[in-house]
Amino acid sequence: MQVEHSNAPSLLVIDDDIELCGMLRSLLEMEQFAVTMRHDVASGLAEALSGRHRLVVLDIMLPGGDGRTLLRDLRARLPVPVIMLTARGEATDRISGLEDGADDYLAKPFNPGELIARIRAVLRRHAPPVPADIIVVGDITVEVAHRRALRDGASIDLTSAEFDLLVVLLRRAGDCVTRDDLSQQALGRPIGPVDRSIDNHMSNLRRKLGPHADGRERIRNIRSMGYCYTGSPHG
Known part of the structure; x- marks a missing residue:
């Protein structure tokens, strides 16, 4: 049989x-x-x-x-x-x-x-090639395997920590990601009670990415909770 x-x-x-x-x-x-x-x-x-x-x-x-x-x-x-x-x-x-x-x-x-x-x-x-892990949210494209971030096709100069934080935010675009989740997933450690590293990295990341084309802020700071990338992934 x-x-x-x-x-x-x-x-x-x-x-x-x-x-x-x-x-x-x-x-x-x-x-x-x-x-x-x-x-x-x-x-x-x-x-x-x-x-x-x-x-x-x-x-x-x-x-x-x-x-x-x-x-x-x-x-x-x-x-x-x-x-x-x-x-x-x-x-x-x-x-x-x-x-x-x-x-x-x-x-x-x-x-x-x-x-x-x-x-x-x-x-x-004969196995098909594994596609690169690519995240697209609006005008932002992240090629995870190559650790490259693009805005409208132009490369964005990010530090390693900023890149990892952006990946976490884009994977959950539209949702609030807590500071502790961001620290655990992007930095590999829990956040301390007086640790401001996430906020400092986010400040730099927001400056480098700039606002959306319509002027809306790209990364929102949700008070006492965390951060949200405003947009929905479509790739």
């Missing part, structure tokens, strides 16, 4: 060896992959073209054709990564498979751990 994993990477195995497919299903599902099996060229190609799978494990010898033809057809229509899994381990076959567009090649009999490692390596290579 096929096991469904709602958040698991979906793999397609195309191989006519039913016994091997059973072993692969057990192995891959233990590693938290969702697995679909097909056993011939026609059904294998149709399933691969469905776009449901993160990676295809493909045998080179199949009923109704061969894996290399399937690979070439697939490559012409969909950029899904493919690992060739076959008993034909000669160098010429490996080279041909790679030239036809295979991402990796593993000969039978194989070490199960090596197959898992190769699958994970190929998936990592």
